[in-house]
Amino acid sequence: MxxxxxxxxxxxxxxxxxxxxxxxDPRLSDVDDWGRSEHMREIARTLYDPIYQHxxxxxxxxxxxxxxxxxxxIVANHAAAIPSDAxxxxxxxxxxxxxxxxxxxxxxxxxxxxxxxxxxxVGGVAAxxxxxxxxxxxxxxLVLVFPEGSKGPGKTxxxxxxxxxxxxxxxxxxxxxxxxxxVPIAVVGAEESMPILFKVPGLARMxxxxxxxxxxxxxxxxxLLGLIAYLPAKFRLKVLDPVHFDVPxxxxxxxxxxxxxxxxxxxxxxxxxxxxxxxxxxxxxxx
Amino acid sequence: MGKRILITGLGSFWGxxxxxxxxxxxxxxxxIGVDVTEPQVPLERTEYVRADQSYSILSRIVKAxxxxxxxxxxxxxxxxxxxxxxxxxxxxxGTMNLLAAAGAAESSVRHIIVKSSSLVYGSSFQDPAxxxxxxxxxxxxxxRVERSLLEVEDYLRDFADDNPxxxxxxxxxxxxxxxxxxxxxxxxxxxxxxxxxxxxDPLLQFVEEDDVIxxxxxxxxxxxxxxxNVAGDxxxxxxxxxxxxxxxxxxxxxxxxxxxxxxxxxxxxxxLPGELLDLLRYGRGIDNRRxxxxxxxxxxxxxxxxxxxxxxxxxxxxxxxxxxxxxYERDVEQFFRRSPAVVRPTEA
Numbered sequence: 347m348x349x350x351x352x353x354x355x356x357x358x359x360x361x362x363x364x365x366x367x368x369x370x371d372p373r374l375s376d377v378d379d380w381g382r383s384e385h386m387r388e389i390a391r392t393l394y395d396p397i398y399q400h401x402x403x404x405x406x407x408x409x410x411x412x413x414x415x416x417x418x419x420i421v422a423n424h425a426a427a428i429p430s431d432a433x434x435x436x437x438x439x440x441x442x443x444x445x446x447x448x449x450x451x452x453x454x455x456x457x458x459x460x461x462x463x464x465x466x467x468v469g470g471v472a473a474x475x476x477x478x479x480x481x482x483x484x485x486x487x488l489v490l491v492f493p494e495g496s497k498g499p500g501k502t503x504x505x506x507x508x509x510x511x512x513x514x515x516x517x518x519x520x521x522x523x524x525x526x527x528x529v530p531i532a533v534v535g536a537e538e539s540m541p542i543l544f545k546v547p548g549l550a551r552m553x554x555x556x557x558x559x560x561x562x563x564x565x566x567x568x569x570l571l572g573l574i575a576y577l578p579a580k581f582r583l584k585v586l587d588p589v590h591f592d593v594p595x596x597x598x599x600x601x602x603x604x605x606x607x608x609x610x611x612x613x614x615x616x617x618x619x620x621x622x623x624x625x626x627x628x629x630x631x632x633x
Numbered sequence: 634m635g636k637r638i639l640i641t642g643l644g645s646f647w648g649x650x651x652x653x654x655x656x657x658x659x660x661x662x663x664x665i666g667v668d669v670t671e672p673q674v675p676l677e678r679t680e681y682v683r684a685d686q687s688y689s690i691l692s693r694i695v696k697a698x699x700x701x702x703x704x705x706x707x708x709x710x711x712x713x714x715x716x717x718x719x720x721x722x723x724x725x726x727g728t729m730n731l732l733a734a735a736g737a738a739e740s741s742v743r744h745i746i747v748k749s750s751s752l753v754y755g756s757s758f759q760d761p762a763x764x765x766x767x768x769x770x771x772x773x774x775x776x777r778v779e780r781s782l783l784e785v786e787d788y789l790r791d792f793a794d795d796n797p798x799x800x801x802x803x804x805x806x807x808x809x810x811x812x813x814x815x816x817x818x819x820x821x822x823x824x825x826x827x828x829x830x831x832x833x834d835p836l837l838q839f840v841e842e843d844d845v846i847x848x849x850x851x852x853x854x855x856x857x858x859x860x861x862n863v864a865g866d867x868x869x870x871x872x873x874x875x876x877x878x879x880x881x882x883x884x885x886x887x888x889x890x891x892x893x894x895x896x897x898x899x900x901x902x903x904x905l906p907g908e909l910l911d912l913l914r915y916g917r918g919i920d921n922r923r924x925x926x927x928x929x930x931x932x933x934x935x936x937x938x939x940x941x942x943x944x945x946x947x948x949x950x951x952x953x954x955x956x957x958x959x960x961y962e963r964d965v966e967q968f969f970r971r972s973p974a975v976v977r978p979t980e981a
Contacts, residue, residue, distance in 0.1 A: 369941070371867065371934040374876055379868045379918070380762060381836055456915065457758040459832020459887040476761035476768075 381466035408585035417482040417526040424498025425536040482524035496556035506537035515609030525595030527588035535581035580633035635662030642707025644670030671961035692734035710750040712778040807864035811842025812945035827875035835916025836868035841933035862919040
């Protein structure tokens with residue numbers, strides 16, 4: 347026995363890795379790592395549901411094509427001076443599929459006091475490729491993005507339903523890297539909910555915003571109420587077949603031509619679907 | 634043969650804590666601490682050497698003591714503690730001298746650990762939710778402390794390229810909370826005030842002070858090369874931090890925030906440097922998975938660190954300072970360490 351003790355003295359035994367047990371995570375709110383709060387989202391849904399149901403009377407076609415599990419990148423055409431399509435799409439999917447949707451939008455929202463915080467609490471995330479990848483690949487969430495960016499809602503009334511360029515196809519590259527399908531949605535109605543009559547580019551530049559619109563709503567309801575009061579256009583949303591990419595995920599880069607081609611294909615099919623839906627639409631207000 | 638370790642900033646909070654942690658490590662043979670100021674914590678076997686601010690004496694110490702590891706805890710990350718000039722002198726010139734000493738011909742140094750800060754990522758509205766170690770900031774640095782830390786990291790990268798035989802570890806710590814550490818955030822919260830840029834509720838990350846020391850010790854033990862973010866799991870809104878700590882949100886206007894913060898500073902209410910104002914506007918997240926994959930286990934999540942801080946402050950409010958005050962007396966230390974009158978356990 348004495349020998350053993352001696353040996354312990356001479357050969358310094360490596361300390362066992364002292365890993366004190368992790369402590370609890372004492373959170374008070376349910377705000378997640380993205381700033382989204384399910385509680386706030388629930389309040390927003392309750393407040394927004396009458397608008398969704400009775401004002402816009404949103405009707406979906408092919409909602410079953412949105413995956414019920416796993417990540418997917420939802421893309422749609424973008425419209426209205428203050429876009430009305432994002433809340434309708436997020437509300438509709440969350441209500442019917444009971445899955446959270448994270449909406450990507452320009453960083454500029456994050457810089458706005460109050461608006462930025464509210465937007466983040468109800469599921470808005472800054473459109474950074476890293477954010478999208480993490481949500482789609484690692485957290486397997488539904489992510490909504492408008493590939494036209496601010497050029498979509500910046501269209502004037504006479505340009506409605508004419509899709510702008512889909513950026514540089516970044517959304518396709520993110521979906522490829524994340525190994526998730528792209529699910530396109532064609533939205534009819536948003537363009538007429540807050541149409542832009544003309545824009546004031548000089549003032550917009552001075553204010554550092556993408557565009558400064560004069561909308562029909564402002565003329566009808568006055569400059570302040572016109573900012574929030576949408577016209578009661580009938581919303582129809584049609585989910586197109588999910589687009590799967592036959593490439594391995596997590597690559598350093600993807601063929602530029604592949605990405606651009608895929609983005610253009612998705613743009614084309616969305617554009618054709620929009621024309622088809624407009625052919626069938628008898629009235630802007632009643633569908 | 635155990636490790637021979639040199640700690641910079643022994644008199645600072647982190648240097649002292651790190652030395653204490655290393656003293657109980659049987660794999661560590663010798664600990665030498667360098668600083669301008671005397672140690673603030675009782676130490677048993679750490680040798681203290683006084684240095685000037687920019688560490689010009691360091692190469693002599695390294696040569697004389699033949700240390701194999703340098704733990705550089707002395708980078709100033711809290712710009713309210715010192716003047717701009719001191720900041721540059723300590724961070725940039727100090728690190729330059731340190732690297733010169735470590736990279737000298739026939740230097741014995743084989744491992745350098747630098748305690749940097751997530752301030753190098755900045756805080757802007759264009760940031761991603763999470764910064765990985767390989768990513769760089771989205772906006773050019775605005776404040777002196779950020780610039781100086783970026784310069785330090787540049788020097789360190791060059792040093793690592795030029796000295797492939799030296800393991801270089803760079804740890805970027807997020808905002809630290811703990812029972813003893815004083816930062817602008819802790820001193821505001823302690824006064825029951827949570828400065829709040831109106832309309833913003835940023836997501837922040839924290840790391841507990843014990844996890845900081847454990848992380849430094851971990852990379853020292855494993856000799857891990859490279860850059861690692863150190864932050865507790867999860868991000869937590871500033872408003873929630875305030876309510877866990879029982880602090881009242883005090884609004885600053887979202888425009889001219891800097892001016893109003895300067896006014897609060899002049900009234901000695903809260904000290905809010907520029908980098909903190911950005912943080913309180915946009916928040917920051919750093920991805921801590923790389924260190925976890927290397928085997929490190931955090932004890933505290935971000936919210937856990939806030940809670941531990943709040944609990945220790947509640948205790949302090951009742952019973953006052955929980956740790957005995959310590960004053961370094963050279964003669965006393967010399968007596969205990971060197972005098973033949975002191976009975977020491979015989980060394981094996």
